[in-house]
Amino acid sequence: MAIPKSIYFKLRPLILPIDEILSFIPHNAHILDLGCGKGLLLEHIKNFKSYKGVDLNIPSDKYKDEINFVKGDCINFIDRGLEDYNTFLLIDLLHHLKPKYQFIFVKKLINRMKRGDILIIKDIYPKNFVTKFWNSFHDFIISKQLINYFDFNSFENTLTNNLIILDKFHKRIFLYDHFFFVLKRN
């Protein structure tokens, strides 16, 4: 279902914990927003140094903004140099990736991060049957896709000691169960 950008920009902040996402972005951030969608976060982030959003579907009004937006596949994009960035956002991207790519993708990203770099993962992670049903229904209608939930518990067990977990927590907004996992490269 193609929702007009003006409506999307009004509705999405009602279900997205934007303030929590922003709270983890440092003032000197050079941001790489993987799966940036329509660029909603750029409208809300203040006090950053640079921003680049990558998405398979960049809206047409962003095509000419080559400084801030790139149309492309995140899985391939992180194969190039990432030294220009120090803050990586994965906001509701992972459940769109095939399960076999999820860990490979995040691990590859982490391995390419520099010491001190921050990774903010926020994804849908239902805590009960009702929210699971609602999230699946939502994504099926909006994205025509089945959700591939990211297994945060198994992922945490694979982390090595060159990573610090800055925070991890659930936040429910209406029937949307969000999970935050924020890491810093040590």
Ligand SMILES: C[S@@+](CC[C@H](N)C(=O)[O-])C[C@H]1O[C@@H](n2cnc3c(N)ncnc32)[C@H](O)[C@@H]1O
């Ligand atoms: C639920 S939207 C989230 C958008 C944005 N992060 C936000 O929070 O508003 C997920 C986005 O991931 C994008 N996406 C899915 N798989 C992708 C991939 N392999 N590479 C780049 N973008 C991808 C989709 O096109 C979609 O815009």
